[in-house]
Amino acid sequence: MKEIIILASGNGTNFEAICNYFSDPKKNVKVKLLITDNKKAFVIKRSQKVGIDCWVIDYHSCKSREEYNKKLFALLKSLDFDLIVLAGYMRILPDYIVKYYEKRIVNIHPSLLPNYKGLNAIERSFNNRESYGGITIHYVDEGVDTGEIIFQKNLKILKNWTLEKYEENIHKLEHQYYPQIIEKILKSISGI
Known part of the structure; x- marks a missing residue:
């Protein structure tokens, strides 16, 4: 049985899609824990709905970014798992966490990287009247959305799409493909 830890900061639709996908026992993958940096995040309610434990390390209750990162690292090191999955996690992981878990942290980004790195990628690509948008699943490295691309x-x-319609379709792609790619990554670590 492979186990994943999910880090999320907001609404949690990707978190819920991943949990639903792996609720099938034949998948042989368990979502072990949700970690959030935001005590008000709706993803906490989603974790209760799907029966996944949630650990809150509230960023705003910490004295500094370093204090927050040390708490997160200590928690991660206390757990046994195969992969860290970022699902709308709005913090940049420090280099020492990225190096410690090299090739064991994945992220999804709502653009075709290397275009539109960082925040508000959906809105920026839409406002630039691009013909195509999309999603990228990548390993996390020390940069912002610069890690090795796994899938696009x-x-x-x-x-005729509005920004809202475009965003809705981006999220459909995320919910469809992110769990499948996570499963492939876990299989490549050593068969499940």
């Missing part, structure tokens, strides 16, 4: 899926942006 493009999405034609239709002329």
Whole structure:
């Protein structure tokens, strides 16, 4: 049985899609824990709904970014798991965590990297009137959305779409492909 830890900061739709996908016991993958940096995040309610334990390390209750990162690292080191999955996690992991878990942290980004790294990628690509958007699943490295690309899926942006319609379709791609790619990564670590 492979085990994953999910880090999330917000609404948690990717978190819930991953949990639902791996709720099938034949998948032989367990979502072990949700860790959030935001005590008000809706993802906490989603974790209760799907029966996954949640650990809150509230960023704003810490005296500094370093204090927060040390607490997160201590918690991660106390756990046994195979992969860290970022699902709408809005913090940049420090180099020492990234190096410690090299090739064991994955992230999803709502653009075709290397385009539109960082925040507000959906809005920026839409406002630039791109013909295509999409999603990228990548390993996390020390940069912002610069890690090795594992998977990309493009999405034609239709002329009659609003920003909301485009965002809705990006999220559909995320929910469809992120769990499948996580499963492939876990299989490559050593068969499940």
